[in-house]
Amino acid sequence: MTSTQLRNTTSTPAIEIKGLRHTYHSGHTALDGVNLTCGVGLFGLLGPNGAGKSTLMRIICTLIEPSAGQVRVGGYDVTRERRRVREMLGYLPQDFGGWRLHRVEEVLDTLAQLSGMLEKKKRRARVAEVLHQVGLSDVAHRKVKKLSGGMVRRLGVAQALVHEPKVLVVDEPTVGLDPEERIRFRKLMADIGRERTILLSTHIVADLGAACREIALLDGGQIVFQGPPPELLALAKGRVFEITTSSAEAEALESRHEVVSRSIANGKVTLRCVSEGRELPPSATVVEEPTLEESYMAFMAERGRTTAARQDDEHLPGKGDRVEGADKVEGVDPAAAENRQAG
Ligand code: ADP
Numbered sequence: 411m412t413s414t415q416l417r418n419t420t421s422t423p424a425i426e427i428k429g430l431r432h433t434y435h436s437g438h439t440a441l442d443g444v445n446l447t448c449g450v451g452l453f454g455l456l457g458p459n460g461a462g463k464s465t466l467m468r469i470i471c472t473l474i475e476p477s478a479g480q481v482r483v484g485g486y487d488v489t490r491e492r493r494r495v496r497e498m499l500g501y502l503p504q505d506f507g508g509w510r511l512h513r514v515e516e517v518l519d520t521l522a523q524l525s526g527m528l529e530k531k532k533r534r535a536r537v538a539e540v541l542h543q544v545g546l547s548d549v550a551h552r553k554v555k556k557l558s559g560g561m562v563r564r565l566g567v568a569q570a571l572v573h574e575p576k577v578l579v580v581d582e583p584t585v586g587l588d589p590e591e592r593i594r595f596r597k598l599m600a601d602i603g604r605e606r607t608i609l610l611s612t613h614i615v616a617d618l619g620a621a622c623r624e625i626a627l628l629d630g631g632q633i634v635f636q637g638p639p640p641e642l643l644a645l646a647k648g649r650v651f652e653i654t655t656s657s658a659e660a661e662a663l664e665s666r667h668e669v670v671s672r673s674i675a676n677g678k679v680t681l682r683c684v685s686e687g688r689e690l691p692p693s694a695t696v697v698e699e700p701t702l703e704e705s706y707m708a709f710m711a712e713r714g715r716t717t718a719a720r721q722d723d724e725h726l727p728g729k730g731d732r733v734e735g736a737d738k739v740e741g742v743d744p745a746a747a748e749n750r751q752a753g
Contacts, residue, residue, distance in 0.1 A: 422485040423447045424577050424607035425470060430479035432465055432631075440465040442631035444479070451623030452603035455611040456706065458718035461628040463611040467581050470609065471501050484576050500570030502563075502580040510555040514546060514565060517554065518572055525573035536572060544568045544598060560591030567598060578602060580610045584617050592617070614721055615703040627706070629715060639702055646684075646705035649712070651694040654680045663691065668716045670704050684708040686716070 425448040432441040440462045455463050468474045469481055472492045480487070486494040509517045518537045527533040541547045544564040549557065557565065563583060570578055580599070584592045599608055600621030612618065618625065618639070625642055627635035635642060650670070653663060660672070660679035667683040674680075682697060684707045690696065700708065703721055710719035 423449050423482075424484060425453075425609060426480075426482040426485075427466075427470075428480045430466070430469065430481055431477050432462075432469060432474070433477045440631050441469075441476070444628075444631070444633055446626055446633060446636065448607050448609060448624070450603075450605065450607055452599055452608045452610060452618070452621050454618035454622045454625045455609055455628060456613070456615065456618065456625055457611075457628035458613055458710075458715070460718075461613075462631040463613075463628055464581060466628070467579055467609070467611055470577075471499055471579055472496055497573075498576045500573070500575035500578045502566045502570045502578065502583060511553060513551055513553055514557070515541070515550040517565065518568055521569045522572045527573065536574075540568045540572050543571070543601075545594070558591070560587050560594060563587060563591070563595060564598065567602070571602070576606060578606055578608045580608060582612055583610065584612070584614065596621075615706045616721075618702065627709070629710070629713065629718075634713065635709060642705045642709060643700060643702065646700045646708035648696055649685050649708040650682065650697040650700040650704045651685060651690045652680060652682050652697050653691060653694045654678050655693070667691070668707060668711055670707055670721075684711045684716070686711045686714070 425446065427444055427446040430441055430444040430446075431439065433439045444462075444466065455466065457463050465474070469476050469488060470483060472488050472495050475489055482488070483495045484498040486498065488495050512520075515537060518540065519533060522533045522537060527536060538547070538550075541550055544567050546561060546564055546568060549561060554562065554565065566583075567578075567580075570580075583599075584595055587595060596617065596619040599610060600619060602608060603621055603623070610617065622639055624636060624638055626633050627642075635645075655663065655678065657674075657677075657679050660681055663669075663681060663683070664672075667681075667685065669681050669683050671682045672679060682704065683694075684704060697704070707716065707719055707721075710716055
């Protein structure tokens with residue numbers, strides 16, 4: 411076991427952030443007074459592009475020094491105790507370009523050695539264990555360039571876990587993965603989150619899954635919500651509505667309301683929308699149990715931030731699973747393709 415112990419295992423939060431501010435040299439303030447505490451479990455850092463998620467992640471990982479405030483990982487300060495903090499952290503990179511010609515097992519063995527696991531037998535056992543955990547045992551001898559996108563991402567998780575860090579930091583992990591791989595990845599995060607802290611940043615609400623313990627919603631460099639998912643769901647009550655109508659009327663409604671999903675059955679269109687104010691169209695029915703995605707959209711709509719909050723390809727044609735008996739369920743997000751490219 412090479413992992414560093416928390417400075418005080420019983421009461422020290424894995425991540426503790428107080429009054430964090432960061433202004434880039436350009437003069438742009440990316441984080442503006444962030445307070446956040448994370449214990450064991452999966453924490454979703456949610457927010458639109460440009461909210462400051464990557465800046466926050468980079469500060470936690472000691473890659474950039476904050477302009478002001480305090481950030482501690484396992485009780486260690488990210489500025490003054492950088493080495494200690496790094497020992498506590500596993501970071502999942504987006505890219506594995508540099509390792510393309512190496513074999514999966516070799517990559518992990520090398521990284522484990524670099525992290526200080528010098529005893530060969532123990533290291534081999536740990537590499538086998540972590541490969542099993544991420545479901546890559548069968549491809550241990552395959553070259554990285556021969557792996558699918560989802561496998562590469564899981565190899566990223568394996569390398570981040572090999573030295574048994576207390577905290578796993580994962581930045582936009584499902585970008586570029588197909589739906590099946592996304593589901594598998596979410597399950598993996600849920601498994602790992604049972605015993606470690608995972609801080610997972612994303613702009614796709616569905617990435618957080620059912621296992622998410624708390625959501626921190628970052629917008630414009632500030633935490634605008636922090637709490638368990640049911641709290642966000644409660645805030646959306648009465649603000650999500652459903653309406654079934656003709657396609658001509660649906661078009662008119664779409665221009666006036668923020669539509670989260672659309673389904674077509676028997677020539678009728680059913681729209682699920684979030685309202686910016688408290689008033690709903692006359693023939694609308696309130697959705698009693700909005701999804702987390704709808705709740706997020708409703709929360710952002712209230713802040714006048716619907717465009718920024720739009721979700722991408724989770725609800726492309728055929729991917730919707732909510733409306734029974736529908737001929738077709740489709741996302742109506744014009745920014746989807748753009749988001750995917752920007753992702
Ligand atoms: P997110 O990860 O939520 O998309 P970022 O942390 O990448 O947000 O960016 C937050 C804000 O800071 C954005 O407005 C972005 O343009 C700006 N920003 C990010 N990196 C830099 C940088 N190196 N120099 C100047 N501004 C930056």
